[in-house]
Amino acid sequence: MKAEILEIRGAIERDAQAILEFTRDLIAIPSENPPGKHYGDAVEALAGQLKKLGFTSQVHGDCVLSFIGDGDDRTLYLSGHYDVVPAHDTEQFVPTVRGKNLFGRGSSDMKGALAAMIYAAKAVRDSGMKLDGRIGLVFVPDEETAGPRGSRFLEREGLLGQGAVGMLTPEPTGGVVWNANRGAISLRITARGKSAHVGRQFQGVNAFEGMMRCAGLLAELKREVEVRTTAFDVQPSQARHSILLLGGHTGGGANFNAVPESCWFTVDRRINPEEDFAAERERLLSLIKLASDGRCKIEVDILQEGLPAGTPADTPLGICLATSIMRVTGAAPRFEMCPGLLETRFYAARGIPAYAYGPGLLTVSHGPNEFVPIDNLVDCASVYASTALELLGVERS
Secondary structure: OHHHHHHHHHHHHHOHHHHHHHHHHHHOOOOEOOOOOOHHHHHHHHHHHHHHOOOOOEEEOOEEEEEEEOOOOOEEEEEEEOOEOOOOOHHHHOOEEEOOEEEOOOHHHHHHHHHHHHHHHHHHHHOOEEEOOEEEEEEEOOHHHOOOOOHHHHHHOOOOOOOEEEEEEOOOOOOOEEEEEOEEEEEEEEEEOEOEEHHHHHHOEOHHHHHHHHHHHHHHHHHHHOOOEOOOOOOOHHHHEOEEEEEEEEEEOOOOOEEOOEEEEEEEEEEOOOOOHHHHHHHHHHHHHOOOOOOOEEEEEEEEEEOOEEOOOOOHHHHHHHHHHHHHHOOOOOEEEEOOOOOHHHHHOOOOOEEEOOOOOOOOOOOOOOEEEHHHHHHHHHHHHHHHHHHHEEEEO
């Protein structure tokens, strides 16, 4: 097996320029989310590249699926998203190589990784190794907004994780493996009052005061929940605490001399895997209801929800992934909890081992100077191909 994996590494290195060029093609598509632009163009590019390389693909809504190998009861899924956060300027959609890095929106999160997924599968297919199972390539949108047209859609259609033995997603992990993620409940809370001139404020209902009353109750909850910590590894140690962020986005009022008719603020509750998601959700919403005094109405809009998830590091897939990373990079990886949501949660909820490992860097993702080290694209493709052979490989046909 070691000789075959070395051959595959050589094949991927020979495809390095093709990986780079396809990444550039994807970056040039401004698939910003929100609001969800140019998804059709991204689907066309992905399906076209798969066809060019001799793969068949299936298009379901805005999702693209392709399978390499035989059977459907042992599938290793490589799943990534092609939507990107809005660019800081249009120049981010002009992919640019500077030194050893490729710059552009989505280069790190995660269009470079999508190219790496495809060429990893190509290398495995071309190796002639027989697989005890198959590789499933999955390309989805809407990851940046909790997946309604992506992974949630596949889940509703009964297409997510069929026959899975594991799932890998190439998030920008910066060299570590993410084997867990926090859950999320993100809300916008709006207090509705009645406007009046400051000189006759008794005729009004002050929405700001209603908002403050609600925020005060939530501040008490914040002090309680942020004492809790997770047993999953995460760096630095301060990041192990559960989270309740108040006022990430706020607004309201019309002028300094008018009773504010409406005021709003956001709440972002991030729940560790050990916490009871349903209980924490109910407690949060119940506490908000208590803030209403009968005059000032409190409204709640749920912006996103996502379950926490965790996979032990020592599953067969986890061991194969760690072995492959060590073989390719020369360093044993750390397994840590992701600071945000991961699409691994859709698979872990079904008992499917799921991990995130990718070529990008979290420190530059979503930023004005997003980039991916070009060598990392080749390394990631090699890790994925090696992992697939370790987990599914039988012999050369």
